[in-house]
Amino acid sequence: MTKESLGISSYIQIKDHHIKLNGKPLFSHEGAFSEFIKMGYKQCGVAYPKFFKMDDLSKLALVAADILLKHEGVQPENEENIALIFSNKASSLNTDRSHQESIQNKDNYYPSPAVFVYTLPNICLGEISIKYKLYSENSFFIFDNFNAEHLYHYSQSLMQSKQAEKVLCGWVDVDNDTYEAFLYLVSKNGSYEHTINEINKLYKK
Amino acid sequence: MNKVFLSYNNIISSLGFSSEAVVEQIQKEVSGLSLIKDKTYLPQPFYSSLIDNNLLNEAFESLGSPQNYTKLERMMILSLNDVITQSNLSINDRVGLIVSTTKGNVDALDADNSFPEERAYLSSLANSISNFFGITRTPIVISNACVSGILAVATAKRYIQQGMYDHVLVVGGDLVTEFILSGFNSFQALSDELCKPYDKDRKGINIGEVTASALVTNDIELLSEDAVAIIGEASCNDANHISGPSRTGEGLFRSIQSALEQSQISAKDIDFISAHGTATLYNDEMEAIAFNRSGLEDVPTHSLKGYFGHTLGASGLLEAIVGVHSLKNDTLYKSLGFDTLGVSKPINLITSTQKTPLRTMLKTASGFGGCNTAVVFKKHAL
Numbered sequence: 001m002t003k004e005s006l007g008i009s010s011y012i013q014i015k016d017h018h019i020k021l022n023g024k025p026l027f028s029h030e031g032a033f034s035e036f037i038k039m040g041y042k043q044c045g046v047a048y049p050k051f052f053k054m055d056d057l058s059k060l061a062l063v064a065a066d067i068l069l070k071h072e073g074v075q076p077e078n079e080e081n082i083a084l085i086f087s088n089k090a091s092s093l094n095t096d097r098s099h100q101e102s103i104q105n106k107d108n109y110y111p112s113p114a115v116f117v118y119t120l121p122n123i124c125l126g127e128i129s130i131k132y133k134l135y136s137e138n139s140f141f142i143f144d145n146f147n148a149e150h151l152y153h154y155s156q157s158l159m160q161s162k163q164a165e166k167v168l169c170g171w172v173d174v175d176n177d178t179y180e181a182f183l184y185l186v187s188k189n190g191s192y193e194h195t196i197n198e199i200n201k202l203y204k205k
Numbered sequence: 206m207n208k209v210f211l212s213y214n215n216i217i218s219s220l221g222f223s224s225e226a227v228v229e230q231i232q233k234e235v236s237g238l239s240l241i242k243d244k245t246y247l248p249q250p251f252y253s254s255l256i257d258n259n260l261l262n263e264a265f266e267s268l269g270s271p272q273n274y275t276k277l278e279r280m281m282i283l284s285l286n287d288v289i290t291q292s293n294l295s296i297n298d299r300v301g302l303i304v305s306t307t308k309g310n311v312d313a314l315d316a317d318n319s320f321p322e323e324r325a326y327l328s329s330l331a332n333s334i335s336n337f338f339g340i341t342r343t344p345i346v347i348s349n350a351c352v353s354g355i356l357a358v359a360t361a362k363r364y365i366q367q368g369m370y371d372h373v374l375v376v377g378g379d380l381v382t383e384f385i386l387s388g389f390n391s392f393q394a395l396s397d398e399l400c401k402p403y404d405k406d407r408k409g410i411n412i413g414e415v416t417a418s419a420l421v422t423n424d425i426e427l428l429s430e431d432a433v434a435i436i437g438e439a440s441c442n443d444a445n446h447i448s449g450p451s452r453t454g455e456g457l458f459r460s461i462q463s464a465l466e467q468s469q470i471s472a473k474d475i476d477f478i479s480a481h482g483t484a485t486l487y488n489d490e491m492e493a494i495a496f497n498r499s500g501l502e503d504v505p506t507h508s509l510k511g512y513f514g515h516t517l518g519a520s521g522l523l524e525a526i527v528g529v530h531s532l533k534n535d536t537l538y539k540s541l542g543f544d545t546l547g548v549s550k551p552i553n554l555i556t557s558t559q560k561t562p563l564r565t566m567l568k569t570a571s572g573f574g575g576c577n578t579a580v581v582f583k584k585h586a587l
Contacts (some may be wrong), residue, residue: 084442091309091327091348096384100314103387116388117448117573120307122349126574129442135459137440138576139356142327142346150345157363163439163463 006159007190011170011202012068014060014181019044021067022191023205033179037063045070048131053114054124055095056179061086061124061172062131064181068168069132072185076133082185083137083164084125085154090175091121091142124172136164146171146182148199155186155194171203207423209362210585212432214526215287217280218415218513219254222264223287228530231538232558236512238399238411247386252399254413254514255381256280269337275310275320278333280416281376285338288418292427294372301370302344304331305357305377307518309348312382334376342370348518351481351572352440353377354417355521355580359438361421371423377519378416385412385517392448394485400515402482402508402540403489403554405547410483413514417523431533433566433582437468443575450487454495456577457569461499464567464579472500475581476563477537477555479528481570482508483515484542488571493548501567507555511541521570521578528566532584535563 013020019027019040027043029036037059041051046066051059065084074080095118102110117123125138137158141150151169158164170183182203184192192198215223219237220230230237237254246253262271265279268286281304294300306327313324323329331344347357354377361373379385389395389412396409420427421435441463443456451457465471478501480492496502509524516523531538539558546554564584571577 089326089328093325096308096311096314096325099388100311100384103383104316109387111387111391113388113391113448116391119384119388120348120350120573122572122574122576123447126442126447126576129444129575130446133444135441135444135456138349138442138574139347139360139440140349142331142348143343144328144332147343150343153364153367153369154360157367161363161467163467 006186006188006194008184008192008194008198009187009190010068010072011184012064014064015179021071054127055118056174057092057094057121057172058118058124058127060174060179060181062127064172064183065128065168068183068185074132079133079135081136081165082134083158083167084128084134085139085151085167085169086125087141087143087147087151087171088121088173089142089144090173092119094174095119146203148196148203152196152199159186207366209365209421209423209435210428210432211358211435211529211582212420212422212427213288213292213429214419214529215284216415216417216523216526217256217284219256220512224526224530228527231512231527234539234541234558236399236541238413238514246383247390251386251395252411252514253381256414274333275324277310277378277380278330281334281378282337284416284418285334285374285376288374288420289338292420294420294427296339298341299371300340301342301364301373302335302340303347303357303361303373303375304334304344305347305353305375305518305522307348307350307353307379308385311384312380350574350576351517352521352570352576352578353518354523355525355568355570355578356440357522358421358435358525359578359580362435362438365421365423373421374418375421375522376416376418377522379414379517379519381412381414396484399542400484400510401542402484402510403546403548404543405545407484407547409485411514413516415513415516415519415523417519417526419522419526428585431529432585433529433532434585435580436583437464437581438579439463439467440576440578445575447575448573450491450571454491454498456575457492457495457571458498460577460579461495461569464581468581470565474565475501475504475567476565477531478504478506479524479566479568480506480508482510484510490548493550493552496552497550502551503553505537505553505555507538507540521568525568525580528568528582532563532566536560
């Protein structure tokens, strides 16, 4: 195993009504999440009709991943080996609450497969894999807070064992009225150092 | 690279509260599934492997007050406590905890549940377990659909090889809840009979509940009699569909290839496969295709869903642990529920429990989101 140094080539943040790529503002819109993410989707040219059927977590993750991967020139035809290592606090709780509502009252019982399938946080990784033809590893982790140490070691392991060429990782969380995405791409070379300190610095920007 | 082992282990299930007790029942071809008629779960009767609350509390009482912990927490603590006691592991900053679950305490979302909604956060579940045992490192939760349990084993191995920990306690568990049953039922995936993986008359899945746990370690002083080396692992996505497996078995095929490559062994060196085998048409067919593409069609294979049902976030770990006992006992356990092949490609299902020398096992799992994981285990001669 060789210990070559890795870099972060791009990062994206979506929170507080703003989308920023590598620190530069791309889009902003005051308003509820549903409206914000739909307009961001259109404005940033995401173009994936299934978007409109997704739950909020998948919408947030797909828009963030798509903007970053497109910026990096990733094309589905190339079937790149990019692992997806995502994390959050609320898992799929937002959609879990909807499914629970549909079964809470026996006189008004309407569970639906279209909702139930999104009661797993890793579904958003499947959506990104389908759009970008990524036959690579997908893993979803849950923490109380953003955990740079964990993401760092996991990416290092995947790259050093050659199980991935690049790793798209970070945090995507939707919980009631709050949302936050922070994703970054780890690769063999990049503008930023791949260290726990640097990941935390970019996250807090 | 340092060797990493799956060592002391435990299973809490309707078949018993230790791995040995459970494997003894499997040896006798006893299923833990039974017909449940309880409308608080589902309007119609269903097959499941529920853990009896009274038995659980009786076993738990010496550890703590049952009313302070959710059912899943009690099951996980009881399971991990057995592993820690058996291994005599001292808890320090070289010990990590991975909790594998798909839905955790999702029953806390139910308005009729006595625990507050906050308990449904998966980190709350992990913190409850972690605090009980005084684990100092931040617990890690893996929630990656039905591969979670086996992915947790692969993740533990990677962390140890990265030097983050020397030992990782892995626990997997999910409850049978109205939440889960109503969802699978809306997919029309539930069978109203005992499940029959790979059989031509299969009608779908049974959902079951267990917790399983194991010590993953690099310390040869901490190896149990049945310890096995984790020699290769990989996970690959189908990039095809979020709720249906690939028709070509693409992700599973790639996972197996990559895990074999890391193991530095070939398909002919695999002595048996512990497959996913949920008993849905699409899953079983996909696996048969992937095993054929991998040249594994003649390798003895079972699904353990006929004994436990599909135990979701625990299943991969549970089935790996039973597999560890297969290796130790040199015994292939019958694929319960199977009579006549019902997939389009031939696979070699184990039709009767039998003694035979065994060295290596391939464990596979697949799940919603198009995820697949394969892990290769090898017997470790003490």
